[in-house]
Amino acid sequence: MPIPYFQGIAAVVASVFVHVVIAPHFGRELAWLFTAAAISIGTASVVLYRSRIAKNYEWYKKTYPQHVAPDGRIKCFNCGSTRIHAHKRMNHSYVRDHFCTQCGTTLYHSPE
Numbered sequence: 001m002p003i004p005y006f007q008g009i010a011a012v013v014a015s016v017f018v019h020v021v022i023a024p025h026f027g028r029e030l031a032w033l034f035t036a037a038a039i040s041i042g043t044a045s046v047v048l049y050r051s052r053i054a055k056n057y058e059w060y061k062k063t064y065p066q067h068v069a070p071d072g073r074i075k076c077f078n079c080g081s082t083r084i085h086a087h088k089r090m091n092h093s094y095v096r097d098h099f100c101t102q103c104g105t106t107l108y109h110s111p112e
């Protein structure tokens with residue numbers, strides 16, 4: 001299971017912890033505020049991750065079939081170069097960007 005899913009689960013676990021351990025001391029309102037924040041952040045990280053990896057190699061082949069050679073090697077849809085490199089996007093996105101080294105266009109993504 002990819003890391004963003006664990007972040008989503010961790011948000012729910014942390015929320016339960018806050019309700020059971022912290023709330024009796026600081027009040028229910030604060031606990032519900034924390035729950036709302038935890039669910040928002042957890043959901044956002046999963047939704048963002050899914051939308052990023054949706055544009056993967058298979059997506060590229062379907063979207064730009066004229067830029068895919070019969071052997072599966074791809075060309076940049078922008079400039080036609082075959083020099084495609086990958087780098088980690090970092091910043092807790094857990095996504096790798098595949099980009100054209102000639103013009104810099106990001107072509108598709110893959111899970112880190």
Ligand SMILES: [Zn+2]
Nearest residue numbers: 076079100103
């Ligand atoms: Zn290019």
